[in-house]
Amino acid sequence: MKQGSEEQLNSAFAALADPVRRALIARLSRGPATVNELAEPFPITKQAVSKHIQVLEQSGLITRTREGQRRPCHLDPAALEALTSWIDIHRLTVERQFRRLDTVLDTLKEKES
């Protein structure tokens, strides 16, 4: 899927809307881990963790490799960056609008005084 496409944004933002999936991302940011390793600290079943990992994989936020018997999950920083890029474009636009408004207000104040 094209990174930053509407579908990818839909599924990646939806993937982040869950505290277990965010905790999995936080864990994977410190290094790759298998499903068993990821499931260990959670008070939910391995099956439930496995489903969350599938959602993350389908969203493109994580990838899985094969190393012999192990199939570790890896966090993809480029997929995370596509999300911050989308958000930042709009955040910076609105902040620019605020600054423009401040300038107008300052000019009006100067004219008054």
Next chain:
Amino acid sequence: MKQGSEEQLNSAFAALADPVRRALIARLSRGPATVNELAEPFPITKQAVSKHIQVLEQSGLITRTREGQRRPCHLDPAALEALTSWIDIHRLTVERQFRRLDTVLDTLKEKES
């Protein structure tokens, strides 16, 4: 709601997981607008747009003010920043891990040659 709390992250990321709501955010980044103004370019009913705006409002991404008869919606840049902050912490951590791995690989290569 505390900004950056688990509940706020849940609802704000879920709010961004919809293309109509992202289009509304893009529109509001250019300046405040009423529900009627926001609904105008969309090929869906004003009621449907209204529901999406409610979701955005509940997530804290937008706020509404009263100006006489008008109740314009405003995009909150701080709420957007709370989301990029969360993502960036984990993106920067994984990128640091990658750099560390590169250094280890470079050292191994040097020892080999």
